[in-house]
Amino acid sequence: MTEPLLRLDDVRATLRLRGGEQTLLDGVSLTIGEGESLGLVGESGSGKSLTTRAITRMLDPAFRVTGEIAFDGASVLSMNPAALRRYRSRDVGMIFQDPRAHVNPVHRVGDFLTESLVRDRGVDRREAERRAVVLLDEVGVRNPEQRLRQYPHELSGGLLQRVMIASVLLAEPRLILADEPTTALDVTAQSDVMAILEEQRRARGLALLFITHDLELAAACCDRLAVMYAGQIVEQGEHVYEAPSHPYTIELLGARPSIDERVDRLPVLRYDRATHELLKAEAS
Amino acid sequence: MSLAPYLLRRLGGLLLVLLVTSFIVFGLLYLAPGSPLAFILGPRGGTPEQIAAVTEQYHLDDPFLLRYVAWLGDLLRGDLGYSIVYRQDVSALISSRVGTTLALVSMAAIIIALVGIAAGTFAALRGGWGDQLTSTLAAVGLSTPSFVVGVALISVFAVGLGWFPTFGSGTGGVDTLYHLVLPAVALSVASAAYLARITRAAVLEEGGREHVQTATARGLAPGHIVRHHVLRNSLIPIVTVLGLTIATLIAGAVVVENVFALDGLGSLLVRAILQRDFAVVQAVILVLVVAFVVVNAIVDVLYTFIDPRITLGSRQ
Numbered sequence: 157m158t159e160p161l162l163r164l165d166d167v168r169a170t171l172r173l174r175g176g177e178q179t180l181l182d183g184v185s186l187t188i189g190e191g192e193s194l195g196l197v198g199e200s201g202s203g204k205s206l207t208t209r210a211i212t213r214m215l216d217p218a219f220r221v222t223g224e225i226a227f228d229g230a231s232v233l234s235m236n237p238a239a240l241r242r243y244r245s246r247d248v249g250m251i252f253q254d255p256r257a258h259v260n261p262v263h264r265v266g267d268f269l270t271e272s273l274v275r276d277r278g279v280d281r282r283e284a285e286r287r288a289v290v291l292l293d294e295v296g297v298r299n300p301e302q303r304l305r306q307y308p309h310e311l312s313g314g315l316l317q318r319v320m321i322a323s324v325l326l327a328e329p330r331l332i333l334a335d336e337p338t339t340a341l342d343v344t345a346q347s348d349v350m351a352i353l354e355e356q357r358r359a360r361g362l363a364l365l366f367i368t369h370d371l372e373l374a375a376a377c378c379d380r381l382a383v384m385y386a387g388q389i390v391e392q393g394e395h396v397y398e399a400p401s402h403p404y405t406i407e408l409l410g411a412r413p414s415i416d417e418r419v420d421r422l423p424v425l426r427y428d429r430a431t432h433e434l435l436k437a438e439a440s
Numbered sequence: 441m442s443l444a445p446y447l448l449r450r451l452g453g454l455l456l457v458l459l460v461t462s463f464i465v466f467g468l469l470y471l472a473p474g475s476p477l478a479f480i481l482g483p484r485g486g487t488p489e490q491i492a493a494v495t496e497q498y499h500l501d502d503p504f505l506l507r508y509v510a511w512l513g514d515l516l517r518g519d520l521g522y523s524i525v526y527r528q529d530v531s532a533l534i535s536s537r538v539g540t541t542l543a544l545v546s547m548a549a550i551i552i553a554l555v556g557i558a559a560g561t562f563a564a565l566r567g568g569w570g571d572q573l574t575s576t577l578a579a580v581g582l583s584t585p586s587f588v589v590g591v592a593l594i595s596v597f598a599v600g601l602g603w604f605p606t607f608g609s610g611t612g613g614v615d616t617l618y619h620l621v622l623p624a625v626a627l628s629v630a631s632a633a634y635l636a637r638i639t640r641a642a643v644l645e646e647g648g649r650e651h652v653q654t655a656t657a658r659g660l661a662p663g664h665i666v667r668h669h670v671l672r673n674s675l676i677p678i679v680t681v682l683g684l685t686i687a688t689l690i691a692g693a694v695v696v697e698n699v700f701a702l703d704g705l706g707s708l709l710v711r712a713i714l715q716r717d718f719a720v721v722q723a724v725i726l727v728l729v730v731a732f733v734v735v736n737a738i739v740d741v742l743y744t745f746i747d748p749r750i751t752l753g754s755r756q
Contacts, residue, residue, distance in 0.1 A: 212657055214461075214653065214656060214657060240659075241659040242659065243659070243661075244657055244658060244659030245658060245659025245660075246657070246659070248657075250654070250657040252650065252653070252654060254650065257649070257651065258650045258651055258653070258654045259649070259651055259654065260651040260654075260655070260669055260673065261673075261747070261748070261749060262672060262673055262746070262747055262748060263668075263672075271655075271660065272658045272659070273579040275660060275664060276659065276660065276661070277660070307748040307749070307750045309748070323658075327658070357506075368444070373617060433487070
């Protein structure tokens with residue numbers, strides 16, 4: 157078997173606290189092949205975002221990370237600062253949840269888009285702007301030349317998220333990490349942004365790690381799904397949505413409200429930490 | 441709001457502030473005990489005829505409002521009045537001294553900006569012992585009065601090592617700058633310490649922002665991130681404090697100018713107050729108020745360049 161683009165093997169992230177240690181990623185293993193998309197779903201605090209941070213080595217220094225993270229065969233955890241910067245700059249692109257907070261408000265949109273190209277790739281500013289205009293056009297931003305000269309606060313959230321996507325595509329990475337890219341947007345902007353991301357990804361053959369708590373959205377646009385609970389991946393595969401096997405996934409899918417019938421109370425998940433520990437003990 | 445109407449509005453505000461402060465200062469001086477007579481006529485006092493003549497010449501017996509209005513009228517014609525101590529026009533007196541104070545304050549402002557921002561950034565980014573050391577030095581700097589710093593600087597660098605002159609403002613040009621080094625350092629220690637603390641806090645806060653994570657995730661060089669994202673975005677608090685500091689430096693120069701025997705506005709003001717030289721006190725205070733308002737207006741205009749979300753006259 158050939159080496160996948162990204163491979164996480166038994167990754168653990170432990171936070172050292174005064175009163176002891178807390179393990180927030182508890183043996184995460186997953187792979188993403190070239191051009192493949194993996195949907196990582198789970199409730200808040202299950203460790204989805206921590207996983208993306210671990211992949212780019214952006215966890216707080218207070219975390220101790222063990223296990224193996226390999227990108228195209230190279231160990232991410234043992235990269236020196238220069239190699240790490242190169243890896244972040246060229247190999248992975250990160251799309252964040254809230255573009256308003258994640259784009260520096262005092263620089264122009266054009267500066268944000270071209271910053272990395274001009275700074276780190278030695279691309280001429282004019283050429284970088286030309287590429288930015290082309291990409292903005294591709295992700296459905298109208299009047300791209302004018303947008304380059306505007307400031308982030310002059311753009312809507314959906315538009316800014318497209319700018320963020322364009323900034324990631326500009327760097328021509330091989331893997332995109334999208335951490336709930338649509339959560340901070342309103343519903344119509346959500347579907348637009350998702351469609352654009354998916355279209356561009358497929359056109360370029362990029363791999364994607366898509367993080368969300370929207371199971372259906374993940375199932376609709378990803379090749380495979382991985383379900384996280386309490387810092388562990390409880391189940392992953394191509395048919396998780398159609399044929400879940402883990403009790404948590406089954407219950408999670410069963411809890412979706414249906415549009416066909418009216419219910420007075422939404423179901424509450426009975427799966428909790430105690431059940432989780434019990435199942436783990438039984439399995440081992 | 442565009443620049444021209446904004447400046448016009450600020451100018452109107454300035455005139456109002458000047459009117460109010462001049463009235464308050466005039467009133468306070470009027471209420472304060474003592475009279476310029478004692479100084480003009482010397483310690484032995486004068487004959488009743490001499491007192492009457494001086495009182496008549498300087499309108500010392502006129503009612504308060506009448507004197508205020510008369511002074512205001514002179515001011516509108518560009519006449520700041522006549523110093524009864526120096527026997528000289530106040531405008532000439534001030535213009536011969538404003539240069540020294542301006543040079544002193546400018547030099548101190550440069551020192552404050554360079555040292556304060558550098559030390560604060562160092563403390564925030566270095567952390568650990570560097571942070572401890574800077575914070576301790578800042579606390580010492582903040583709590584030491586400028587005249588103490590001045591005396592210490594004189595005894596070490598002027599008397600002890602002989603590197604700098606002990607007093608005076610020199611003969612102009614480079615010599616004046618040379619004479620102003622120690623006074624400027626004395627004037628800037630406390631403010632630089634304060635700015636260092638503000639910078640440290642601002643850099644720590646901005647460094648934790650999400651857009652800095654974005655920059656890190658894009659693999660940008662750490663130095664570039666600090667300059668273009670962290671420091672650049674910390675400029676609002678830094679410029680605010682720097683502006684307020686420079687405005688108060690002008691008043692703070694009073695003490696330092698006396699310690700180093702500089703012939704600036706500060707020493708002029710102190711002597712004028714002691715000698716009840718009303719016209720000089722009034723004029724110097726007006727100059728200080730104008731400087732304060734102008735510096736603040738400059739800071740407000742700078743905001744719009746620093747943060748595009750702020751527009752002139754907005755309340756954001």
